[in-house]
Amino acid sequence: MNVLIWNEFRHEKRANSKPKEIYPDGIHTVIAGFLEKNGMEVRTVTLDDFEHGCSVENLEWADVLIWWGHMAHGEVQNEIVERIHKYILRGLGLVALHSAHFAKIFIKTLGTGCTLSWREAGEKERLWNVNPSHPISQGLGSYIELQNTEMYGEPFDIPEPDELVFISWFEGGEVFRSGACWRRGRGKIFYFRPGHETYPIYYDLNVQKVISNGVHWAKSFKSDSDASCPNIPESIETIGVDK
Amino acid sequence: MNVLIWNEFRHEKRANSKPKEIYPDGIHTVIAGFLEKNGMEVRTVTLDDFEHGCSVENLEWADVLIWWGHMAHGEVQNEIVERIHKYILRGLGLVALHSAHFAKIFIKTLGTGCTLSWREAGEKERLWNVNPSHPISQGLGSYIELQNTEMYGEPFDIPEPDELVFISWFEGGEVFRSGACWRRGRGKIFYFRPGHETYPIYYDLNVQKVISNGVHWAKSFKSDSDASCPNIPESIETIGVDK
Amino acid sequence: MNVLIWNEFRHEKRANSKPKEIYPDGIHTVIAGFLEKNGMEVRTVTLDDFEHGCSVENLEWADVLIWWGHMAHGEVQNEIVERIHKYILRGLGLVALHSAHFAKIFIKTLGTGCTLSWREAGEKERLWNVNPSHPISQGLGSYIELQNTEMYGEPFDIPEPDELVFISWFEGGEVFRSGACWRRGRGKIFYFRPGHETYPIYYDLNVQKVISNGVHWAKSFKSDSDASCPNIPESIETIGVDK
Amino acid sequence: MNVLIWNEFRHEKRANSKPKEIYPDGIHTVIAGFLEKNGMEVRTVTLDDFEHGCSVENLEWADVLIWWGHMAHGEVQNEIVERIHKYILRGLGLVALHSAHFAKIFIKTLGTGCTLSWREAGEKERLWNVNPSHPISQGLGSYIELQNTEMYGEPFDIPEPDELVFISWFEGGEVFRSGACWRRGRGKIFYFRPGHETYPIYYDLNVQKVISNGVHWAKSFKSDSDASCPNIPESIETIGVDK
Numbered sequence: 001m002n003v004l005i006w007n008e009f010r011h012e013k014r015a016n017s018k019p020k021e022i023y024p025d026g027i028h029t030v031i032a033g034f035l036e037k038n039g040m041e042v043r044t045v046t047l048d049d050f051e052h053g054c055s056v057e058n059l060e061w062a063d064v065l066i067w068w069g070h071m072a073h074g075e076v077q078n079e080i081v082e083r084i085h086k087y088i089l090r091g092l093g094l095v096a097l098h099s100a101h102f103a104k105i106f107i108k109t110l111g112t113g114c115t116l117s118w119r120e121a122g123e124k125e126r127l128w129n130v131n132p133s134h135p136i137s138q139g140l141g142s143y144i145e146l147q148n149t150e151m152y153g154e155p156f157d158i159p160e161p162d163e164l165v166f167i168s169w170f171e172g173g174e175v176f177r178s179g180a181c182w183r184r185g186r187g188k189i190f191y192f193r194p195g196h197e198t199y200p201i202y203y204d205l206n207v208q209k210v211i212s213n214g215v216h217w218a219k220s221f222k223s224d225s226d227a228s229c230p231n232i233p234e235s236i237e238t239i240g241v242d243k
Numbered sequence: 244m245n246v247l248i249w250n251e252f253r254h255e256k257r258a259n260s261k262p263k264e265i266y267p268d269g270i271h272t273v274i275a276g277f278l279e280k281n282g283m284e285v286r287t288v289t290l291d292d293f294e295h296g297c298s299v300e301n302l303e304w305a306d307v308l309i310w311w312g313h314m315a316h317g318e319v320q321n322e323i324v325e326r327i328h329k330y331i332l333r334g335l336g337l338v339a340l341h342s343a344h345f346a347k348i349f350i351k352t353l354g355t356g357c358t359l360s361w362r363e364a365g366e367k368e369r370l371w372n373v374n375p376s377h378p379i380s381q382g383l384g385s386y387i388e389l390q391n392t393e394m395y396g397e398p399f400d401i402p403e404p405d406e407l408v409f410i411s412w413f414e415g416g417e418v419f420r421s422g423a424c425w426r427r428g429r430g431k432i433f434y435f436r437p438g439h440e441t442y443p444i445y446y447d448l449n450v451q452k453v454i455s456n457g458v459h460w461a462k463s464f465k466s467d468s469d470a471s472c473p474n475i476p477e478s479i480e481t482i483g484v485d486k
Numbered sequence: 487m488n489v490l491i492w493n494e495f496r497h498e499k500r501a502n503s504k505p506k507e508i509y510p511d512g513i514h515t516v517i518a519g520f521l522e523k524n525g526m527e528v529r530t531v532t533l534d535d536f537e538h539g540c541s542v543e544n545l546e547w548a549d550v551l552i553w554w555g556h557m558a559h560g561e562v563q564n565e566i567v568e569r570i571h572k573y574i575l576r577g578l579g580l581v582a583l584h585s586a587h588f589a590k591i592f593i594k595t596l597g598t599g600c601t602l603s604w605r606e607a608g609e610k611e612r613l614w615n616v617n618p619s620h621p622i623s624q625g626l627g628s629y630i631e632l633q634n635t636e637m638y639g640e641p642f643d644i645p646e647p648d649e650l651v652f653i654s655w656f657e658g659g660e661v662f663r664s665g666a667c668w669r670r671g672r673g674k675i676f677y678f679r680p681g682h683e684t685y686p687i688y689y690d691l692n693v694q695k696v697i698s699n700g701v702h703w704a705k706s707f708k709s710d711s712d713a714s715c716p717n718i719p720e721s722i723e724t725i726g727v728d729k
Numbered sequence: 730m731n732v733l734i735w736n737e738f739r740h741e742k743r744a745n746s747k748p749k750e751i752y753p754d755g756i757h758t759v760i761a762g763f764l765e766k767n768g769m770e771v772r773t774v775t776l777d778d779f780e781h782g783c784s785v786e787n788l789e790w791a792d793v794l795i796w797w798g799h800m801a802h803g804e805v806q807n808e809i810v811e812r813i814h815k816y817i818l819r820g821l822g823l824v825a826l827h828s829a830h831f832a833k834i835f836i837k838t839l840g841t842g843c844t845l846s847w848r849e850a851g852e853k854e855r856l857w858n859v860n861p862s863h864p865i866s867q868g869l870g871s872y873i874e875l876q877n878t879e880m881y882g883e884p885f886d887i888p889e890p891d892e893l894v895f896i897s898w899f900e901g902g903e904v905f906r907s908g909a910c911w912r913r914g915r916g917k918i919f920y921f922r923p924g925h926e927t928y929p930i931y932y933d934l935n936v937q938k939v940i941s942n943g944v945h946w947a948k949s950f951k952s953d954s955d956a957s958c959p960n961i962p963e964s965i966e967t968i969g970v971d972k
Contacts, residue, residue, distance in 0.1 A: 089356045089400065091862055102472075111354035112427050113332045115470040128661050130640045133820055133915035133950045142641070154616045154653060155628070157332065157428055157470050162403060162891070163912075167640060167653060167661045174475075175614050175653045175661050183892075184355050185400055186862035221862045227358040227400050229345075232417075334619055371904050373883045376577055376672035376707045385884070397859045397896060398871070405648070406669075410883060410896060410904045418857050418896045418904050426649075429619035464619045575842045575886065588958075597840040598913050599818045601956040643818065643914055643956050646891065660961075670841050671886050713844040713886050715831075718903075720848075 001040045003215055004062035005031050006053060008069040009046035011197040019197040027068050027195075027202060034208040035215065047072055054080050063219045064093035066211070067100045070197065081105050086226055089185030093218025095211065098195030101156070106191070109184050110159055116176070117153035123171040125149040125194070127178050131165045136179060136190065136213045144206040150196035152176045158191075166210075168193060179210070186223055190214040244283045246458055247305035248274050249296060251312040252289035254440040262440040270311050270438075270445060277451045278458065290315055297323050306462045307336035309454070310343045313440065324348050329469055332428030336461025338454065341438030344399075349434070352427050353402055359419070360396035366414040368392040368437070370421050374408045379422060379433065379456045387449040393439040395419045401434075409453075411436060422453070429466055433457040487526040489701055490548035491517050492539060494555040495532035497683040505683040513554050513681070513688060520694040521701065533558055540566050549705045550579035552697070553586045556683065567591050572712055575671030579704025581697065584681030587642075592677070595670050596645055602662070603639035609657040611635040611680070613664050617651045622665060622676065622699045630692040636682035638662045644677075652696075654679060665696070672709055676700040730769045732944055733791035734760050735782060737798040738775035740926040748926040756797050756924075756931060763937040764944065776801055783809050792948045793822035795940070796829045799926065810834050815955055818914030822947025824940065827924030830885070835920070838913050839888055845905070846882035852900040854878040854923070856907050860894045865908060865919065865942045873935040879925035881905045887920075895939075897922060908939070915952055919943040 007028035011019035023030055028044040035042050043061070045053020047069070059065075065084065069076070081104045088094055088109055096106045101114045127144040129137045144166075153174035159182065166179030178193035192214055194201045201207055250271035254262035266273055271287040278285050286304070288296020290312070302308075308327065312319070324347045331337055331352055339349045344357045370387040372380045387409075396417035402425065409422030421436035435453055437444045444450055493514035497505035509516055514530040521528050529547070531539020533555070545551075551570065555562070567590045574580055574595055582592045587600045613630040615623045630652075639660035645668065652665030664679035678696055680687045687693055736757035740748035752759060757773040764771050772790070774782020776798070788794075794813065798805070810833045817823055817838055825835045830843045856873040858866045873895075882903035888911065895908030907922035921939055923930045930936055 108351075109354045111352045113470050115472045117473045117475045119475045126659055126661075128640045130642070130661075130663070132641055133912075133952075135950075138950060151475070153475060154614045155470075155618055156616070159402065159425070159427060160405065160649065163646065164650075167663075169655055169659055169661045172475075173612055173655060175612075175616075175655045177616070177653075182402070183862075184402060221864075221867060223862075227356050227398075229358045230360045232360050232362045232394070232396060232415075369902055369904075371883045373885070373904075373906070375884055376669075376709075378707075381707060397857045398861055399859070403892065406889065407893075410906075412898055412902060412904045416855055416898055418855075418859075418898045420859070420896075426619075464621075464624060466619075594837075595840045597838045599956050601958045603959050603961045605961045637961070639961060641956075645888065645911070645913060648889065658961075668888070670888060713842050713884075715844045716846045718846045718848045718880070718882060718901075 001215065001219060002061050002063045003035055003040050003042045003066060004058055004064070005042055005044045005066045006068065007044065007046050008072050009048065010072055011070065022198070022200045027197070030202045031066060031211065035212060038212050040215065047075060052076060052080050054084055056083070059084065059087040059092060062092060063222070064095060064215045066095045066097065066215070067103055067105065068097045068195065069103045070099040073102050073104060076104050078104070081108060085109060088187035088189070090226060091186035091220040091222030093187060093215070093220055094189045095214045095218055096189065096191045098193060101191065109189055110182065112159055113157040116156045117174070119151040119172060121151065121172060122148040122199070123151055125151070125171070126169040127166040127194070128169065129165070130167050131163060134163060134165050135217045136165050136181070136210060138213060139209050140206060144210070146194060146201065146204065148199050149194060149201065150199070152193055181217070185227065186220050188218045188220050190218050244458065244462060245304050245306045246278055246283050246285045246309060247301055247307070248285055248287045248309045249311065250287065250289050251315050252291070253315055254313065265441070265443045270440070273445045274309060274454065278455060281455050283458065290318060295319060295323050297327055299326070302327065302330040302335060305335060306465070307338060307458045309338045309340065309458070310346055310348065311340045311438065312346045313342040316345050316347060319347050321347070324351060328352065331430035331432070333469060334429035334463040334465030336430060336458070336463055337432045338457045338461055339432065339434045341436060344434065352432055353425065355402055356400040359399045360417070362394040362415060364394065364415060365391040365442070366394055368394070368414070369412040370409040370437070371412065372408070373410050374406060377406060377408050378460045379408050379453060381456060382452050383449060387453070389437060389444065389447065391442050392437060392444065393442070395436055424460070428470065429463050431461045431463050433461050487701065487705060488547050488549045489521055489526050489528045489552060490544050490550070491528055491530045491552045492554065493530065493532050494558050495534070496558055497556065508684070508686045513683070516688045517552060517697065521698060524698050526701065533561060538562060538566050540570055542569070545570065545573040545578060548578060549708070550581060550701045552581045552583065552701070553589055553591065554583045554681065555589045556585040559588050559590060562590050564590070567594060571595065574673035574675070576712060577672035577706040577708030579673060579701070579706055580675045581700045581704055582675065582677045584679060587677065595675055596668065598645055599643040602642045603660070605637040605658060607637065607658060608634040608685070609637055611637070612655040613652040613680070614655065615651070616653050617649060620649060620651050621703045622651050622667070622696060624699060625695050626692060630696070632680060632687060632690065634685050635680060635687065636685070638679055667703070671713065672706050674704045674706050676704050730944065730948060731790050731792045732764055732769050732771045732795060733787055733793070734771055734773045734795045735797065736773065736775050737801050738777065739801055740799065751927070751929045756926070759931045760795060760940065764941060767941050769944065776804060781805060781809050783813055785812070788813065788816040788821060791821060792951070793824060793944045795824045795826065795944070796832055796834065797826045797924065798832045799828040802831050802833060805833050807833070810837060814838060817916035817918070819955060820915035820949040820951030822916060822944070822949055823918045824943045824947055825918065825920045827922060830920065838918055839911065841888055842886040844886045845884070846903070848880040848901060850880065850901060851877040851928070852880055854880070854900070855898040856895040856923070857898065858894070859896050860892060863892060863894050864946045865894050865910070865939060867942060868938050869935055873939070875923060875930065875933065877928050878923060878930065879928070881922055910946070914956065915949050917947045917949050919947050
């Protein structure tokens with residue numbers, strides 16, 4: 001299992017910031033740590049790398065791409081988004097985390113606006129497991145509880161998920177489809193909500209479990225080449241061609 | 244019911260061509276004719292119009308947009324595609340016909356590659372009505388038969404349709420999901436396969452019935468503005484804010 | 487629009503009970519009242535009627551069947567459930583309310599166990615409108631709030647809904663898919679959660695709006711007869727029959 | 730992987746019949762043969778066994794149940810169907826073959842009528858792989874071709890599949906959704922069309938591949954007990970209980 005972990009890595013570089021305090025080496029490093037413990041091969045790349053780290057070589061190598069972005073979605077070059085999209089259609093899995101709901105690649109893949117409502121109040125969140133036999137919810141109880149999170153609320157402008165795994169309850173009165181799955185081309189996409197940069201969410205063992213499960217689920221059967229639009233000129237059944 | 248009919252209108256301008264012979268005033272004019280007979284308000288626009296005819300005024304006016312394009316998908320400006328996409332998310336319906344499977348707006352809305360296989364052999368096609376109680380299949384028999392069509396074959400790289408209405412059988416041995424529905428944002432999308440420029444498909448009464456039904460189905464509840472991502476700063480239930 | 491309203495009508499007959507106080511003439515009478523105001527034709531029937539009121543004549547007449555049951559699901563005769571099911575497959579709409587999640591006809595139509603968790607604590611519920619352009623959510627704000635309800639919690643053992651309209655938030659920490667749509671045969675099914683017999687839920691104007699919208703949505707194109715399994719002995723294309 | 734193979738086993742017992750000639754030891758024996766070669770544990774049971782072979786012990790043991798029935802669906806006892814259904818909801822996979830579209834357990838699980846049209850003309854069938862990255866279609870080309878089959882035609886009265894894998898083309902002019910997937914409770918259901926008793930379909934290597942893939946796909950995470958409807962009397966968040 002080869003996992004390419006993409007992090008915007010801007011929040012965590014700011015001196016004396018909460019994100020830097022929580023994730024001194026970046027969110028990607030923490031995610032890489034627990035995936036490696038689970039026996040996965042990982043590579044970490046960031047926005048400021050050449051081609052944002054999304055070289056052809058890395059995309060060929062990867063089974064699954066994890067994406068975390070927030071303040072700099074607009075800086076991701078459209079050419080690279082196009083490239084990643086082609087790899088998703090070939091079978092690269094995509095695990096989009098938290099504010100990646102507004103990542104160019106996520107929006108391009110789903111085709112909707114991906115808008116939602118939000119509040120930063122450090123409130124309690126419960127992610128209810130609404131799909132107890134789904135591969136992504138294995139090893140968890142009936143819900144995951146996080147004591148301090150940013151709230152995301154409905155309506156979440158996404159296509160009806162192929163499979164819905166988690167629905168969040170927030171202390172402040174909102175709900176959210178926090179774990180959702182889709183298929184696009186040969187690729188499988190999993191969106192998972194938790195992960196604001198000012199809370200230590202990615203140290204939570206249940207959150208780590210979900211991300212690890214999500215990576216396993218998102219691995220698909222990759223193709224060596226893009227799908228094409230072939231002309232099939234002849235057919236043994238063809239009768240009565242009129243041209 | 245206000246319908247904006249968009250036609251690339253290039254094939255039909257070529258002197259002595261088959262398309263010009265069949266559709267001397269353009270495919271859009273034939274479609275406009277039968278929709279008007281059904282009591283709809285229509286406007287027709289083409290690729291070579293200013294902004295391809297997709298002005299804000301026209302998109303505000305329209306309930307549903309019909310799209311036919313083939314040889315010049317690449318000439319449609321990205322800015323206009325973005326604009327149309329925003330209107331679809333607001334509730335503008337989209338009826339994509341035949342080779343519009345490769346239209347930028349269709350691909351952007353679905354998020355997949357929309358590839359397929361094809362053959363021009365003037366062969367017989369039967370579109371089986373697999374969803375007999377769907378609004379789009381009302382007034383039809385168990386199938387529609389077209390004597391001479393271009394073949395489109397699976398795999399058709401689309402997201403699993405929310406509702407599948409027609410599956411085509413082709414004389415040469417292929418099948419195709421020829422009538423399929425999706426929702427994106429507040430907009431409803433209907434793809435309908437028939438309609439090659441060298442066959443008089445849009446004069447067929449059953450095809451006209453489907454397109455008319457499809458327009459009625461695709462009308463949604465439009466919003467006056469784009470969805471936003473509001474901050475919801477306060478909540479009467481908010482307890483224990485930790486900031 | 488012809489609506490057959492079925493109510494178990496046991497709770498409300500008990501002397502000095504809370505349900506009798508709230509619904510002295512039965513839940514069906516209150517529902518009938520607001521649907522009639524909206525211009526619908528209604529008939530009300532109850533468990534203790536002959537054939538539970540589900541005569542062939544009533545099922546032929548009805549476009550949509552509303553179902554409320556709770557303590558006596560087991561008393562509904564299997565033969566009548568079979569009959570209703572056949573009508574649903576022919577296109578009769580079904581609006582299942584609250585504890586009808588355990589009605590024989592609902593379980594038979596969905597194919598799952600329809601289990602959930604519950605609590606009677608008179609707590610606050612917010613039904614978030616997660617599908618703002620759906621016909622069932624028209625005329626409502628971003629959520630409906632009910633001050634005192636019975637709680638229903640996930641996991642709700644239902645097939646993935648074709649369309650999800652409402653997700654509930656409960657004061658006590660649970661969430662629930664409270665408005666969900668499916669298609670079975672020619673019939674459309676809408677489940678709507680609110681409506682415990684000890685709270686005056688069906689007097690709430692928003693709840694009435696949803697039920698009325700749900701009835702309109704659930705009306706389909708009925709067939710005069712059951713679907714059959716026809717032998718198609720000949721086909722003009724049949725070649726090479728080997729028998 | 731523990732697979733329980735259920736066969737009606739009536740056709741193949743008739744002296745001098747075509748089915749007996751093709752499957753002298755029963756269809757179940759042929760299926761058992763190729764699954765065992767793939768390393769699976771199998772048990773075979775038939776209609777005439779005690780409890781039709783669907784003892785609690787066998788259902789506890791099995792990960793996946795394969796079902797083939799045709800002329801004697803009505804002889805399967807309702808109590809046993811209920812038992813199997815409970816096991817499906819707990820996570821037992823179901824692979825329903827060919828005429829099992831009319832098996833009581835299949836209809837009960839899907840909730841629809843499962844009607845279709847049919848013709849016995851020994852005609853050619855092509856099963857197009859419309860979902861090339863699905864686990865069930867791995868190891869196959871773009872289609873499977875069977876030279877002599879019974880035809881099944883649309884409309885097939887099933888709920889919209891969660892995932893559609895194969896669409897069949899028939900020489901005589903029909904199409905059919907021949908490979909389709911659903912989830913019910915914790916159980917996964919795969920329907921696969923080929924397999925008439927008068928053609929040697931289950932000796933075809935591609936058909937064997939699909940069934941083997943289907944068994945792997947249908948294995949889920951089984952639960953030790955039925956889902957229940959628990960009362961959750963207390964909640965740390967519960968505020969303002971009014972009773």
